[in-house]
Amino acid sequence: MVAGWFSGDGDDFRLIGTRCSACASVFFPREDAFCRNPGCPGGELQEVPLSRRGRVWSYTDSRYRPPSPYVSDPELSWEPYALIAVELESERIVVLGQTVPGVTVADLTVGMEVEVVPGVLNEDAETTWTTWHWRPTGVTV
Amino acid sequence: MTGEVAVLGAGMHPWGKWGRSFVEYGVVAARAALADAGVGWRDVGSIVGADTVRGGYPGYVAGATFAKALGWQGARVASVYAACASGAQALNTARAQILAGLADVVLVVGADAAPKGFFRPAGGERPDDPDWLRFRVLGATNPTYFGLFARRRMAVHGDTLEDFAQVKVKNAAQGALNPNARYRKRVTADEVAGSAVVADPLRLLDICATSDGGAALVLSSMEFARRHGAADPVRIRAVSTVTPRYPSTVLDLPDIATDSAATVAPAAETFRASIARTAYEEAGIGPEDLSLAEVYDLSTALELQWYEDLGLCAEGEAAKLLREGATALGGRIPVNVSGGLASFGEAVPAQAIAQVCELTWQLRGVAGDRQVTGARVGITANQGLFGHGSSVVAVR
Numbered sequence: 001m002v003a004g005w006f007s008g009d010g011d012d013f014r015l016i017g018t019r020c021s022a023c024a025s026v027f028f029p030r031e032d033a034f035c036r037n038p039g040c041p042g043g044e045l046q047e048v049p050l051s052r053r054g055r056v057w058s059y060t061d062s063r064y065r066p067p068s069p070y071v072s073d074p075e076l077s078w079e080p081y082a083l084i085a086v087e088l089e090s091e092r093i094v095v096l097g098q099t100v101p102g103v104t105v106a107d108l109t110v111g112m113e114v115e116v117v118p119g120v121l122n123e124d125a126e127t128t129w130t131t132w133h134w135r136p137t138g139v140t141v
Numbered sequence: 142m143t144g145e146v147a148v149l150g151a152g153m154h155p156w157g158k159w160g161r162s163f164v165e166y167g168v169v170a171a172r173a174a175l176a177d178a179g180v181g182w183r184d185v186g187s188i189v190g191a192d193t194v195r196g197g198y199p200g201y202v203a204g205a206t207f208a209k210a211l212g213w214q215g216a217r218v219a220s221v222y223a224a225c226a227s228g229a230q231a232l233n234t235a236r237a238q239i240l241a242g243l244a245d246v247v248l249v250v251g252a253d254a255a256p257k258g259f260f261r262p263a264g265g266e267r268p269d270d271p272d273w274l275r276f277r278v279l280g281a282t283n284p285t286y287f288g289l290f291a292r293r294r295m296a297v298h299g300d301t302l303e304d305f306a307q308v309k310v311k312n313a314a315q316g317a318l319n320p321n322a323r324y325r326k327r328v329t330a331d332e333v334a335g336s337a338v339v340a341d342p343l344r345l346l347d348i349c350a351t352s353d354g355g356a357a358l359v360l361s362s363m364e365f366a367r368r369h370g371a372a373d374p375v376r377i378r379a380v381s382t383v384t385p386r387y388p389s390t391v392l393d394l395p396d397i398a399t400d401s402a403a404t405v406a407p408a409a410e411t412f413r414a415s416i417a418r419t420a421y422e423e424a425g426i427g428p429e430d431l432s433l434a435e436v437y438d439l440s441t442a443l444e445l446q447w448y449e450d451l452g453l454c455a456e457g458e459a460a461k462l463l464r465e466g467a468t469a470l471g472g473r474i475p476v477n478v479s480g481g482l483a484s485f486g487e488a489v490p491a492q493a494i495a496q497v498c499e500l501t502w503q504l505r506g507v508a509g510d511r512q513v514t515g516a517r518v519g520i521t522a523n524q525g526l527f528g529h530g531s532s533v534v535a536v537r
């Protein structure tokens with residue numbers, strides 16, 4: 001579904017972006033076709049791992065079940081999840097993601113440090129769709 | 142400064158959940174605008190439709206769909222899609238044709254029959270579409286982004302839930318005076334606070350609903366307007382349709398991440414502020430000249446953001462401006478006297494046109510109980526998904 005957006009396990013888990021060899025602009029989700037900097041003549045786009053930790057730019061949650069194509073089991077009662085927009089300092093980019101299960105908006109503040117960890121988006125009998133989650137540093141859930 | 146075009150006629154189909162086709166709403170609005178202009182459909186040289194998103198063809202070819210429904214008469218035709226900015230781009234297309242001498246009189250129509258509940262992307266497995274991806278990968282609905290903006294304002298500017306609720310209270314009170322609005326009931330701060338949380342910190346009454354509705358305008362050259370007996374018509378003086386500038390650093394729907402600002406310094410102003418500035422520059426006016434503004438209050442918090450982006454107050458001062466009553470009817474710079482999306486709900490291709498209908502009635506002085514005394518200059522502001530700016534300046 002989102003091939004090459006993240007890789008690695010445990011402490012080595014990273015979001016994967018691309019960087020332009022001509023102007024050093026970084027893109028996430030990865031941009032493989034062209035550099036989007038209007039002042040750039042265009043360079044090779046190379047894979048680059050993004051910073052593992054960042055700070056909360058803002059956050060919210062989803063108290064109602066999102067519509068398709070989000071996948072959730074309509075037989076189960078809806079469990080809200082939180083979403084965090086995280087500012088990565090060295091890349092100067094803000095990346096949105098769900099929090100790890102169990103972390104709610106009550107646990108979050110703007111400016112708090114979070115780290116990226118592997119997570120499960122959804123699963124059925126045949127497939128588990130993996131994703132990235134944000135987790136406040138120091139939290140082990 | 143570019144030339145001006147005249148607004149000869151404005152019309153709407155009342156907004157609500159009527160259960161009919163978008164074509165019906167558009168035709169009702171078009172006929173109302175033509176009657177208001179005193180222009181026959183056969184005398185219209187061009188029709189521009191703002192597209193609605195439908196699986197079949199008719200919504201995507203709105204210009205011709207409305208032309209067929211009104212009766213084929215051989216007019217020049219165009220259909221435009223720019224999400225929430227579709228109506229402004231339709232107006233801009235009409236204006237460009239008039240200023241280029243391609244048409245004397247142009248009918249602009251937008252209408253929608255919105256689906257219930259959250260907006261969602263078109264069907265199918267489409268991982269090359271950022272709008273599809275944000276739903277599939279994150280479950281990030283439109284209210285997700287409204288919630289992020291709201292929480293950010295609370296953290297950076299100290300806005301409170303009570304400030305947000307007061308935007309709804311104000312707009313509902315103004316919408317109660319508008320016969321075209323879907324919701325015509327006043328709302329209290331307690332009712333906002335008592336409504337269910339949708340996307341923390343925003344509640345149901347902080348977020349606009351989806352609606353059916355239609356809006357239309359008849360534009361003409363200034364010369365046609367004079368010949369037609371309209372010596373002093375409302376005029377459109379600017380239409381801003383700009384894109385953001387790289388790197389765009391405010392996380393906005395439908396994106397999962399911002400551009401990186403690591404190697405290219407971001408512009409001093411945000412995308413939304415640049416939309417307004419472009420309109421002011423084209424019109425040769427500034428925020429101090431405004432009599433009123435119609436802005437996209439997709440959420441209560443977003444209306445406050447527009448106060449700052451339009452230059453109605455300094456950054457971080459929006460809640461103060463609201464608390465002073467400056468943006469209410471009777472205040473220094475009333476905002477959303479129509480009731481805004483809070484009272485209308487979203488009918489995407491009609492919205493930006495409906496905003497200009499409101500300016501037209503206000504500048505003519507025929508807005509009844511919600512009239513802004515002595516209105517001379519009005520601005521609209523919105524933003525279309527995927528980077529479509531939209532702002533219109535009308536003057537009298």
Ligand SMILES: [Zn+2]
Pocket residue numbers: 020021022023024025035036037040041042043
């Ligand atoms: Zn480059």
